[in-house]
Amino acid sequence: MRGPAVGGRAGLRLLLGLLAASVAAVTFAVVRANADGTAPDGTLTSPADRTSAMHRLARVTAKALSYRAGTFEADIDASGAMMTGRMRAEYLAALQPVKADVVHNGITLKATVVETSLITQTDRTIRGLLFVDRVTTSTGSAKERVDNSRVVVTMLKQGDRWLISKMDAF
């Protein structure tokens, strides 16, 4: 009779230990889930993620919308390298026809991002609204032309790289 009684108490202790471990596991999982900056719909909400995304958008947009006559080919190649294949094809198709004019007139286009904000952000996609000032100068004119635009830029994560997949200025 003594054997089974000891075994019963040992089994009870084991089950109580298992219950305590289960409670600890649930607590840990819930605390970790709540601390995560990802909402159930995939939206990233942590300030660090948002700041990082806005910096990325501003950097690539300023670069993609700028060029100089003297380095035109290198500039658009570098910008194209930051884009998805389809976007790069559209970008080059839009800029190659103006190359002769840019080089001939010594045109420089400098884009400055004055404000950056986020429309959506997940771990695979970023879309932002940027206010961009573009200043165009040329060797033949002392005047500069300033264009204040609104640009919506979409970036996709491909592998470990973020690439521009769409850019709408309006």
Next chain:
Amino acid sequence: MNSTRSLLVKWVLGLLSLVLLTYALAVTALGAGAVPGRSGAEQRAVAYSQLNRDVSRAMTDFLSMDYTRFDEVVRRVRQQATGPFAKEYAANVGDLEATATRSRARATGRVRSIGIGEVDGAAATVYVAADSVVANTSTVGVKKTAGCPYSGKVCRQYRFKLSMHRLGGQWKIAGLELVS
């Protein structure tokens, strides 16, 4: 009797542990979505969504005008204003009414895009790309163009920076500036 009770207790403890472990695994796999109530991230995502909705409505109203229904236009904007912007708007209503009535102004506002900058609890900075189509006594002879396909009207494009404050579940404009 003791043996039966002991077995029952063990069954209950075992079952409870199994349920808790299963739940812990579900939360680990599914994240905050499996936790009852809203996580911090979910609350922020909902706030972004409400912010978008409220900013869109407030800016559409702010950019719209109908001199024949001026009081209604002003009432709508004031309902969505707070703080410094509400005071500034109220102080300018008289001039706005005189100008709108004299020029028979009508305008339709359209929000093209909204981006959210910093969000800190009940305060947020929001950027808005918006357009408006304006008709008044000075636009009567204006011909339509590719950029503005409306006869007798002019098209305007804006870049706004807004300070938004959340009051009673609604985001209101507390500050508005043009980004020129």
